[in-house]
Amino acid sequence: MREKEQSTRIIYVRHGKPDFPHDRLYCDDREDPVLTAEGLQQAQAAARQLASIEPDVDRIYVSPMQRARLTAEPIIQAYGVPHTVDVDLKERPFGAWDGLYFDAIERDFPDQYRAWKQDPVMFVPQGGETIHAHRDRINGVIHRIIERHPGETIVVVAHVGPIRMCVTEALQMPLESYRRLTVDYASLTRVDYGRRQHNLVYMNLYDRIRP
Numbered sequence: 083m084r085e086k087e088q089s090t091r092i093i094y095v096r097h098g099k100p101d102f103p104h105d106r107l108y109c110d111d112r113e114d115p116v117l118t119a120e121g122l123q124q125a126q127a128a129a130r131q132l133a134s135i136e137p138d139v140d141r142i143y144v145s146p147m148q149r150a151r152l153t154a155e156p157i158i159q160a161y162g163v164p165h166t167v168d169v170d171l172k173e174r175p176f177g178a179w180d181g182l183y184f185d186a187i188e189r190d191f192p193d194q195y196r197a198w199k200q201d202p203v204m205f206v207p208q209g210g211e212t213i214h215a216h217r218d219r220i221n222g223v224i225h226r227i228i229e230r231h232p233g234e235t236i237v238v239v240a241h242v243g244p245i246r247m248c249v250t251e252a253l254q255m256p257l258e259s260y261r262r263l264t265v266d267y268a269s270l271t272r273v274d275y276g277r278r279q280h281n282l283v284y285m286n287l288y289d290r291i292r293p
Contacts, residue, residue: 089274089281090228091235093136094245095157097149098124098268108173109181110147117152124268127289129156132237132270139163140234143227145171145241153268154239161237170223173241174216177209203258213257220247228275245271252280 098121102108108115117125132139142165144154151167158165179187188195191207198205206212211219227236238248242265250260252273265271269288274281 088233089276090231090233091136091272091274091283092224092227092248093132093139093235093237094248094265094271094273095128095132095153095237095239096242096245096265096267096269096271097145097147097153097239098122098128100149102149103183105185106183107176107179107181107187110172110175112181114148116148121149121267122152124288125153126156128153128268128270129160131287131289132157133160135270136235136272138235139237140231141165142237142239143168143171143223144239145169145173145244147172147241150239150241154237157237157239168223170219171238171240171244174213174243175209175211177207177211179207179210202261213260216243217247217251217257220244221251224248224251224275249273249282249285253282 098117100115100121101118102115139161141163142154142158142161144150144165144167146167146169150171154165194205194207203213227238245265246260246263249263249271250257252275264286266286266288269286271285271287272283274283
């Protein structure tokens with residue numbers, strides 16, 4: 083009889099809508115935006131939906147940024163399990179571009195902007211984190227979680243970039259394909275991590291009818 087492989091189940095939750103312009107790069111070293119009223123509703127909806135499909139969760143890991151921590155609060159309340167804030171779950175920094183609007187980047191850094199659009203994997207602004215370093219940082223977090231929680235169900239509340247990295251790595255997708263993955267605000271994505279292979283169970287699941 084075939085032995086069923088034990089998996090560590092990780093549900094990734096992207097934070098809700100933040101009080102921050104959609105056409106501007108975050109600067110998490112200097113700014114820490116909260117959620118909008120809509121974002122808070124999205125967080126509540128994510129917690130309800132998660133509880134309806136994942137009855138048992140063993141631990142929750144959260145990015146230190148307020149938009150992630152506010153999204154995690156109703157999930158923590160729903161399950162009543164311990165949570166850990168992990169700085170390595172933060173979004174990718176873009177160095178000299180941090181905090182700038184995209185039209186300002188295109189205007190003030192035209193050659194670099196074109197290089198970024200042509201090759202978003204290899205290009206990195208001055209002082210920014212390379213996509214390979216970003217991947218290694220995020221994968222390090224997930225590897226630690228799997229080692230600490232074999233066979234358990236874990237929730238990770240983070241950002242679009244880290245979640246894309248996790249799915250790309252789990253499915254052994256080419257790194258340049260990571261931007262093809264859609265991860266909406268307060269959406270749920272589950273990956274089951276096994277010894278031999280990892281399985282994407284669902285992705286970008288969210289309540290289409292917000293309260």
